[in-house]
Amino acid sequence: MTSHERMANVWNCRPADRVPFIPAVYEQKAFLIDDTPSNVSRDAELFYRAMMVEHETYQADAMIIGMDVYNIEAEAMGSTVKFYEGDDTSIPGISSGNHAITFGDDLSQLKIPNPARDSRMPVNLEVARRLSKLHRTVPVRGALSAPFSLALSVAGVEEFFMGTVLDPDYCRRLMDICAGVVIEFGKAYLDQGVGLVMFDSQASPDLLSPDVYRDMVLPVTQRVNAELFEAGEEYCPLIIGGNTTAMLDSYVNSGTKQILCDFTADFSLFRSACEEHGLSLRRNINPLRVQKGTVDEMTETATAYLKDAEGMNGFIMGTAVVPFGSPTENIVAIREVCETRGQTPS
DSSP, X not given: OOHHHHHXXXXXXXXXXXXXXXXXXXXXXXXXXXXXXXXXXXXXHHHHHHHHHHHHHHOOSOEEEOSSTTTHHHHHTTOOOXXXXXXXXXXXXXXXXXXXXXXXXXXXXXXXXXXXXXXXXXXXXXXXXXXXXXXXXXXXXXXXXXXXXXXXXXXXXXXXXHHHHHOHHHHHHHHHHHHHHHHHHHHHHHHTTOEEEEEOGGGSTTTSOHHHIIIIIHHHHHXXXXXHHHTTOSOOOEEOOSOOXXXXXXXXXXSOSEEEEOTXXXXXXXXXXXXXXXXXXXXXXXXXXXXXXXXXXXXXXXXXXXXXXXXXXXXXXXXXXXXXXXXXXXXXXXXXXXXXXXXXXX
């Protein structure tokens, strides 16, 4: 069974030959080719080469076109991303004061980007085009920043969080604009022949009230998912890191086919909810264990995760974001557990 066939079964909660493995490899891509995230994320040739080395090294069951996943659309809308030169392996980011707008500004001034030409969108799309043949065997998914997280990157984190209380109508208008940007970027990825995955970890209950998520964020997330599915996407996993147990009721109704149980969340509750709603579920291993642990510890942890998921169709083994420079053998060890012990129910 190819990874594409395996993932199609698992995303549809059907039996597969084994549990698939999808590590969260973003800036680690650059490490694999002895380069920096700032260099690789701006150069389609380097980015493509890094993804091919990632594929050869980890043999994961799906690959994500993404490095600094929350910056791409925001940069194209006018936020300024700080890149690092020389040997500095810091992750590119948007610092305070470098956002496209100040919260409360006239939203008509916002730039609505063209994915074919603006900022680094074309870099990611070129990588997608070059990986589209691989997608037939191993699912390749283009990273999207969900409307809520994108709005924070456009207007400022603290300001937008305060705005959800002080001016929720403005927040909704900005998220509607961001939703349109995400949808167009998603369609551009689909046109290149790859799938999609959407990231929204800024909406975690660690940062945002579950009530605010339900009332403000969930409707626009559902809209984006509905339009992307109408455009041809089949699954569009929604990745919200942190302990999302408190927002689980909303999460399973977001319109996606796969959600995430991060390493701090309650797996037993996630498993029950996903089985009830017919959703696939990826569970993350703590990234500090991946970075600092041993191969034996990885094997032990992955084996324990498989035991917890025994009898569950739709389960995916994963990691939280792999820190730059983490030992490749630790990630390979997790995959080997899935290959040797991860038989799924028939």
